[in-house]
Amino acid sequence: MKHLPKHLRPRWRYLAVGIETWPDAEFDRGAFQRELWYAAQNLLGDAGSADADLTVYGFELGLGTGEAVVRVRRGHVDEARAALACVDAVDDDEIGVRVRGVSGTVRACEERYLRGAAARSEKRHVVFEGSERTAVARDDARCVRLPSGVLGATELDFE
Incomplete structure (x- = not known):
């Protein structure tokens, strides 16, 4: 099966997300992904959340601080930011989420906006x-x- 031509492929944006929580909170990428999907579905509805197609790519959490890269379809960045703002807890652990920046590639997103906050x-x-x-x-x-x-x-x- 051939790939789609470049002009027909979906275009993506990548959001660099900073996460802050209590030091004893322990959850993984899957739990954060699940809460993000629930928040998007509650805010945007089934069709809107499916159209935005939020996916957590990179995830790191340690000692109460962490980072994630969230992929979203181009044109749905504002909806993705709103859905991220609705995430206030993961597995009963309260969290604060902040979008640090938006980029067109994962590599640029990591280089510009993610600096290893867990190391601080x-x-x-x-x-x-x-x-x-x-x-x-x-x-x-x-x-x-x-x-x-x-x-x-x-x-x-x-x-």
């Missing part, structure tokens, strides 16, 4: 409420492990 997080031992605890440091935010769960704090909370 690091585990530390901090003193919080008079006792030493484990925390994950990310920029000026700290996620402190307490017996009741994880608490978000800033640098000012430790002084």
Whole structure:
């Protein structure tokens, strides 16, 4: 079977997506893909979500930060951004999603917008409420492990 000529092939855009969640959240590409499909279907309907054809290509998550590359048909970037904004939890783990940029190829998307955000997080031992605890440091935010769960704090909370 022959390939379609170039002018008849579907055209794609690739969205670089930054993901932020609690440090103990663990989900994979499949779970994120499923939530993205549900969000697109609820927002755009069956026909609209099928037309946009959202697919998660690259996915990486570690210590509460991650990145993904989402493929979408050209002309449906705005709908894809709206569907991504509707994703607020994956497997009962709350997440924040931010589109960093849009590109025409996967390679350009990774080179321009994805820089390994998961590498900027690091585990530390901090003193919080008079006792030493484990925390994950990310920029000026700290996620402190307490017996009741994880608490978000800033640098000012430790002084």
